[in-house]
Amino acid sequence: MENLKAIIVFLLFWSIAIWCVRVVKRKHKKQIMKFSEELPEMELVTDEEERKYIYQSINGSGKFLTVLIVFVFLFNLWIMADEMKIIWKQWMNGLELDFWTFSGFGIMDWIIAEYLSTKIERKRICESGVVKKKIVHIKSYEKFDYGWPEGVIDGKERELRIDLSPDAEKPFKQDGDMAMLVWLENGENSLLPRMKPKDESNVGEE
Structure with a gap:
């Protein structure tokens, strides 16, 4: 009976977790697409x-961190496979701790997996997908006690704030x-330093 309760709680937990993640991802996708409509013409x-420069700049982390x-x-x-083996062997001795360790x-x-999936998707887009750009002027920098700083630029109808990496000013x-x-x-979308021409120090297109 205790094992049955543990299984029910385990399945209920994962069902709610998966549902919440899907809802959040759908909402986030709608928000970024709506924000994209306010960007200037590119x-x-x-x-x-x-x-290649855009992909390397957006991806941030190097190969060592990715391998790690x-x-x-x-x-x-x-570890999860080992936990499943323990769960199978100790079926009659209570499974709650093993289920939560597995979870x-x-x-x-x-x-x-989400992080790696994002990196793979960025690579695919930068190699063969649709990528757009525009050289813009950062009107000001917004800093907060939490989160990353933001750069303020002109959008189609209003000012837009776009995240910058820490100390990226x-x-x-x-x-x-x-x-x-x-x-x-x-x-x-991202704000990146302008790509340096091969024969110039740091002159970008206007």
Whole structure:
């Protein structure tokens, strides 16, 4: 009876968790698509080198961190498989702790899988999908006690605030507060430093 209760609670927990994640993802997608409609008119990025620069700038983390995250993901899968073996062997001795241990590692792997999926999707878009850009002027920088700083730019009808990476103001200020506004077909948008021409120091297109 105790095992049956543990299984019911386990399945109920995961059902609610999956439902909540799907609702949040749908809502987030609607929000970013609505925000994309307010961005200024942009041009398609067709240059291969520019697409590569955009991907590397947006992705942020290097290969070492990605390999480390994949290792943690696989290690968690191994732990989860081991937990399932314990659950199978100790079926009659109470399963609540084992179920919650399994759930903990499952949630961690879920988060890692979403992170890796985002990186793969960005790579696909930057290689063969729709990427747009526009050189914009950052009117001001907004800083908060929590979260990342934001750059304020002019949109179609109002000012827009777009996240910057921590301590990212310096390269923009060195370029006269000019930036490359980038939009990906999945609705993601970023403010990046302008790509340096091969034969110039830091001169971008106007």
